[in-house]
Amino acid sequence: MFDIKQIVSVTMILFAIIDILGTIPIIIDMRKKAGHIESEKASLTVLVLMIIFLFVGDELLAIIGLDIASFAIAGSLVIFFIAMEMILGITFFKEDDIPQSVSIVPLAFPLIAGAGTMTTLLSLKSQYATPNIVVGIVLNTIIVYIVLKNTYRLEKLFGKTGLIVLRKAFGVILLAIAIKLFRSNTGL
Template structure:
């Protein structure tokens, strides 16, 4: 039932889609604005979201009459606004809104376990054994937890200038991802 090859493949695919390394500037920015990120809460939320979506994603979206494309477009818009904040140095999300729930929104969802991750899980389900996908999810969640737990160290390592450059660069990358997600799901 367990296949090392499948687990490795699923883990690498999810790692690329989640892109926790690429979201480090966003995580640091959210932490700076919120004051604190609850690493455990965010990681558990990511784990639960991905496993639940793996099993009932199609049904859940059909119950609320939302198709995968609409779900992906909504996620792309949130990512778009986060990218605009990073690039332009402006604040779109209000302080009180982001500080009370920062570990869940926008961090756990849609940044880490967003529309791209959820859509990928549904396609992985058709190609790999469920047990192997779950192991891949768990391995990625452990890595997400490690990154979230060490944002202070990462921030010190990068320094203020390095963080600023990284924030702008990844802001542009996030913007491109948001536009790609939007275009691929609207047919534009």
């Protein structure tokens, strides 16, 4: 039932798409503007959103008449653009003004568990066993919590240049994931 190779693959894919390390500068900026981020609340929201979407995302697609392959192809394009943002340092997706309470919106959703993450979850269902995906979600939620609790320490540890390098490296990984998803769902 549980496959370590699948768990590691899912965990790394979700880790790359969530890009919690690459969002440390954004999280620090939000914390400065809002005054405080509730790490537990944000992490629990991320976990719940991802688990719910994993299990009912198919039904939501069926209601609007889409199949997983079409959604996966669309998701691969979203992931492609997110990767391009990370690699090139340009912004395709604009965020709204930051409200006073940022723990759930915009931090948990859409920054951490946003469209790219949800698309990736449904795409992963076409290639990996659901229990392995759930374990990958839980492991990533733990990582998100640790990072949210330690953003200042991580900023000092990596430094500005280190964070830029991490973001670009994960951007290249995401780009490869986007191409793999596109190819596997189009038969190319």
